[in-house]
Amino acid sequence: DVKVTQSSRYLVKRTGEKVFLECVQDMDHENMFWYRQDPGLGLRLIYFSYDVKMKEKGDIPEGYSVSREKKERFSLILESASTNQTSMYLCASSFPGRYDNEQFFGPGTRLTVL
Amino acid sequence: SQQGEEDPQALSIQEGENATMNCSYKTSINNLQWYRQNSGRGLVHLILIRSNEREKHSGRLRVTLDTSKKSSSLLITASRAADTASYFCATDGLYGNEKLTFGTGTRLTIIP
Numbered sequence: 001d002v003k004v005t006q007s008s009r010y011l012v013k014r015t016g017e018k019v020f021l022e023c024v025q026d027m028d029h030e031n032m033f034w035y036r037q038d039p040g041l042g043l044r045l046i047y048f049s050y051d052v053k054m055k056e057k058g059d060i061p062e063g064y065s066v067s068r069e070k071k072e073r074f075s076l077i078l079e080s081a082s083t084n085q086t087s088m089y090l091c092a093s094s095f096p097g098r099y100d101n102e103q104f105f106g107p108g109t110r111l112t113v114l
Numbered sequence: 115s116q117q118g119e120e121d122p123q124a125l126s127i128q129e130g131e132n133a134t135m136n137c138s139y140k141t142s143i144n145n146l147q148w149y150r151q152n153s154g155r156g157l158v159h160l161i162l163i164r165s166n167e168r169e170k171h172s173g174r175l176r177v178t179l180d181t182s183k184k185s186s187s188l189l190i191t192a193s194r195a196a197d198t199a200s201y202f203c204a205t206d207g208l209y210g211n212e213k214l215t216f217g218t219g220t221r222l223t224i225i226p
Contacts, residue, residue, distance in 0.1 A: 004156070031212055042202065042218035043157075050212065058213070090156055094212065100145055100164075101212050103204075105156030 003027070004106035006091050012112045019078040021109050023091030030096050032074035033103065034058075034066065037088040049074055050096070081113045120203060120220040128225050133190045135220040137203030138183075144206050146179055147214065148188050151200045160188075160201075190222075198224045 007022035023032065031050050035043040035058075045058030047066040055066050063085060067075040074093075078085055088110050092103040121136045137146070145164045149157040163170045163179045163186065170177045176189040190197055200221050204214040 033213075035216075040218060043216040045213060045215075048213055088154075092157075096212055100147075100162050101206050101214065102147065102159045102162065103157075103214060105149075105158070107156045108154065110154070 004091060004093055004104050006089075006106040006109050008109050009107060010110050010112075012114065013078075013081050014114050015082060017078075017081050017113075019081050019111065019113075021076040021078075021089055021091075021111070023074045023076070023093075023106055024072050025074075025093040025104070026072065027093070027095070027104070028071065029093035029104070030071075031094045032068065033092040033094075034064075034074065034076045035090045035092065036060070036085075037090055037108075043090065046076065083113050085111065086113045087111060120201070120217045122220060123218070124221040124223070126223040126225060127193060129193055129195055131193055133193050133197070133222055133224075135188045135201050135222070137186045137188070137217055139186075139203070139205045139215075139217075140184065141205075141207065143181070146177075146186050147204045147206075148175075148177060148186075149202045149204060149216075151202065151219070153199070157202065193222075193224045195224050195226050198222060 004025045034046045037043050048056045049068045065077045090108045091106040094103045147162045148160045151157045161172045163177045174191045179186045200219045202219045203217045
């Protein structure tokens with residue numbers, strides 16, 4: 001089974017801090033995704049990576065950056081956390097052209113910025 | 115952008131009843147997927163239906179797709195308490211875009 005893990009389930013940070021959210025998948029998937037989930041808004045794509053060191057902006061990239069130095073690991077970085085970045089963050093991975101682009105999700109990180 | 119909209123936003127039914135959720139989308143698609151999310155957890159893939167299919171079954175799940183109306187429905191038969199979760203549809207775009215666009219979800223509560 002595909003396993004996608006995220007470094008923390010819950011995280012509390014202060015405004016202005018630099019925040020790193022880590023995601024690791026163990027199935028050699030090419031694609032990895034970061035979403036944020038807010039009530040009433042569903043999942044919104046922040047960034048997408050289709051290969052090591054390759055990335056593409058999603059719908060809401062402002063205030064975020066990403067890093068993918070190894071195939072299995074995709075990091076989301078909040079350069080200077082703000083209260084409006086309090087949210088649930090979900091990481092996912094998929095294998096291009098396989099399983100009809102089904103995405104496999106991690107358990108999520110609930111981030112609170114004070 | 116929010117491609118999918120689920121309807122209703124919330125649904126409560128008695129255990130054993132059937133639950134129906136609907137999804138509408140805006141652009142042409144290659145396939146449509148349904149996911150489930152238990153409270154505070156990640157999403158889990160349930161079922162996929164391709165644009166050239168009209169209906170698909172998997173266990174107690176039945177999905178329909180009407181591409182002329184750009185809509186899909188998910189039916190869960192003989193509901194169980196364990197079905198309590200949020201359900202999301204996701205579309206991939208006409209050319210099998212690897213990015214999915216998720217709807218806003220339906221919160222389903224099964225009353226024992």
